[in-house]
Amino acid sequence: MKVRYTFRCYPTDAQAQELSRVFGHSRFVYNWCLRLRTDAWANGERINYNQSSAALTALKRTPEHQWLNEVSCVPLQQSLRNLQTAFGNFFSGRAKYPRFKGKRDKQSAEYTTSAFKYSDRVLSLAKIGRLKVRWSRPFLSSPTTVTISKTCTGRYYVSLVLDEQPHRFEKTGESVGVDLGINRLATLSNGERIPNLKFTRTYEKKLAKAQKSLSRKTKGSGRWNRQRIRVARLHEKLTNARIDHLNKVTTDLVRRFDVVAVEDLNVRGMVRNRKLAKHLSDASFGRFVSMLEYKCAWRGKELVKIDRFFPSSKRCSCCGYVAQTMPLNVRNWYCQECHTEHDRDENAAQNILNFALGQRVNAHGATVSL
Incomplete structure (x- = not known):
């Protein structure tokens, strides 16, 4: 490899x-x-x-x-x-x-x-x-x-x-569904919540001040070049902090679970929303999934991607009832069929896991009702 x-x-x-x-x-x-x-x-x-x-x-x-x-x-x-x-x-x-x-x-x-x-x-x-x-x-x-x-x-x-052949992690027999979000970077089907550290918010004031200072200098001058390097270092520090956090989270997931299920999100289409573009880019959903993908391949684990049109948030993980609408501001909701109260992200993660396990069983010829 x-x-x-x-x-x-x-x-x-x-x-x-x-x-x-x-x-x-x-x-x-x-x-x-x-x-x-x-x-x-x-x-x-x-x-x-x-x-x-x-x-x-x-x-x-x-x-x-x-x-x-x-x-x-x-x-x-x-x-x-x-x-x-x-x-x-x-x-x-x-x-x-x-x-x-x-x-x-x-x-x-x-x-x-x-x-x-x-x-x-x-x-x-x-x-x-x-x-x-x-x-x-x-x-x-x-x-x-x-x-x-x-x-x-x-x-x-x-x-x-x-x-080289990378070292493979030991099998744990555990599976997990992962729902990605902005307020929380990831919510797991077992109830765990991984925070989104929002690195852009941490560095945006320093970046704004440094870039403002850069814009006031004559382009091509010595002071402009030194300030340009200062701005680049801030961007590099932000990027390194984000990548370090994603590496730690994804490695921990691959180490603890044999099967990791995520949604196949259309990140390129999502960032076209100008109100959410900065926050989506800061969360780096695409990099998160790509890290999971190659680390699962390296460590002998399995990554299952769920179709992006699967109604993971609107579907009740207990009875299968699908709500008609589910605006983004609704974080908790009641199922009209079984009257179960759901946390939106945790319910979505559970649905992702259930659907992924069903796909894996179907691949071996069994019939699963979802």
Whole structure:
């Protein structure tokens, strides 16, 4: 199984200068090839990866582009592969048309096995040398691909692609339904409630003040650049805090339960509601589900996604009665059939679990009444 681990690294000043050159060369090749393929498409032609690779070889031989030979050829070639992947995602409908890379965006360069050496936690890159890496977690196999990146805040990271079989958690025999929400990040079918820490609300005053200060400075000046980095660090701190919380919650769920059931929410459509868009984005439902998905696959657990049109909130988990309407402001309701009082989120989580278990039984040929 292919896994990716990311570690913080600390290049020396000379290495940082060389990495800046590698990033710039890789960015130039990516943008140059994107322009080449875009112009060719406008003229009714199509350029594939092999043709773009041959064009890059010819470009490096021209006198005005001899500087492309100053760095390792592997990151430049990988830029073409990344662009090919971007076009593949575009034509498959999974992403928008590739855009040009900017020097103030996140920078990255990818190295394959021919351009790096790894042995006993010592990583050396071609024409860069040995990197100081903070190895924060153990792994057994050797990396097949190394990607070094620099964030907008000036921090460097090394990402390793490994072929490993992650450690599987012990089976507990327990199942749980999870209902996602804004007031509470998740409500479990067993009654547990996971709070939504609302990180955007925590940092929004600091961000507003920092961004206001940035807008008052002359764009491109030294003070503007320093303030831009301060704003980027606040955004990075917010993102890291959110991801850390989601990682802890999802790992705990996968560790404790063998079957985790969630709704297949249309997050892209939900954020079009301008009144809830900020809160939905802050809760990160999509990232929450994607984390559950890959962690269940890694740890030998099962994730069941329920159809988004299943009336989990309006359905009574005791008798199956379905209410006609259920506005968002209704958090508790009485069933007209069995007269049971329900907490909206807990009832939805129980319905999600019941439906998921029914789906699993049906998959084995049994008949279940839902």
